[in-house]
Amino acid sequence: MQIENTVIIGAGPIGIACAISARRAGRDPLLIDAGAVVNSIVNYPIGMNFFTTPELLEVGGHPLVCSGQKPTREEAMMYYRGVVRAEGIRTRTFTKLISCEATTSGLECLMKAESGQFKMVCQHLTLATGYYDNPKMLGVPGEDLPHVSHYFDEPHLGFDRDVVVIGGKNSAVEAALELFRAGARVTLVYRGKEFPPSVKFWVKPDIINRIKAGEIAEKLETEVLRIDASGVAVTGPDGVEEVLKADRVFALTGFLPDTELFRRVGINIEPETGRPEHDDDTLETNVPGVYVAGSIKSGYRTSDIFIENGRFDGDTIFGDASR
Ligand SMILES: Cc1cc2nc3c(=O)[nH]c(=O)nc-3n(C[C@H](O)[C@H](O)[C@H](O)COP(=O)(O)OP(=O)(O)OC[C@H]3O[C@@H](n4cnc5c(N)ncnc54)[C@H](O)[C@@H]3O)c2cc1C
Secondary structure, X not given: OEEOOEEEEOOOHHHHHHHHHHHHOOOOOEEEOOOOOOHHHHOOOOOOEOOOOHHHHXXXXXXXXXXXXXXXXXXXXXXXXXXXXXXXXXXXXXXXXXXXXXXXXXXXXXXXXXXXXXXXXXXXEXXXXXXXXXXOOOOOOOOOOOOEEOOOOOHHHHOOOEEXXXXXXXXXXXXXXXXXXXXXXXXXXXXXXXXXXXXXXXXXXXHHHHHHOOOOEEEOOOEEEXXXXXXXXXXXXXXXXXXXXXXXXXXXXOEOOOHHHHHHHOXXXXXXXXXXXXXXXXXXXXXXXXXXXXXXXXXXXXXXXXXXXXXXXXXXXXXXXXX
């Protein structure tokens, strides 16, 4: 069985920041991810720009230099893998934590790699697993069809096609605008009466004007009933069923942390908020030796903690060696 002292699960920006703090505190952590390093950023839309300025995405004091005012997805991937390399962090990618049990020899973790399952024992385990692996499902028939995705990838693929975007927050609104500009015939379906205040103030007038101009079709107060190979059946405020033509469907309705994983590690979850039980001063959970970092700390409120304000959690867990 593989034996480690310090293991960090999730090689997102916060997991990397935790690994840096651990190294600076004299540990030699192993950073593990179910996908690639910064796998959530890998799943961002191609060519996307961050809304955050570069200095607020930096970890470990490494400067993030970008060609524009704000980094792109591609520049961020380059930056974070450069940091991992510069810091000499040991990584094990495409390896998923399935569960963990406290035993007399330590925290016994069941892992699943491409080659199969294996066990690993460690003394100190940090979970920085984010939420971007777990889309909020609509729960309608047809959601698993191949032309339906919970991740917006590449607007160009929508050219001269009918595309239905489901959702009304930033991801959905931005995807609808990009698809429209790439030549797609877009219908935006949202169950709310109006776009929520969280839609970025510079994006809102753009979507409202495109709708007013008839360039993007909008279905507000509309629920999705089912999806099939060529259309999305919906019902609007009048209760009448309608089928919207769709060659591609983007269900961009948000994400939730994997609270089942927390349970399989023995962490108590607040049922209302989805918050893992932890001490705010140390980030240690109710399972001794198991810590939480980054966006998972705020449970279902996934927009409370992001890179900007989560990147110092490693200092809380391991101590800030720079102080
Ligand atoms: C489109 C988009 C744009 C955004 N723009 C910004 C921005 O401009 N500024 C900003 O601050 N934030 C932004 N965010 C939010 C930001 O991406 C998240 O807040 C941030 O990624 C959280 O970091 P994290 O390290 O906690 O989690 P993540 O980056 O999600 O990393 C978690 C990692 O854990 C891995 N993982 C999950 N489960 C397991 C498991 N069981 N075993 C092993 N590995 C596992 C995942 O593969 C993933 O790589 C944006 C988010 C999106 C979706």
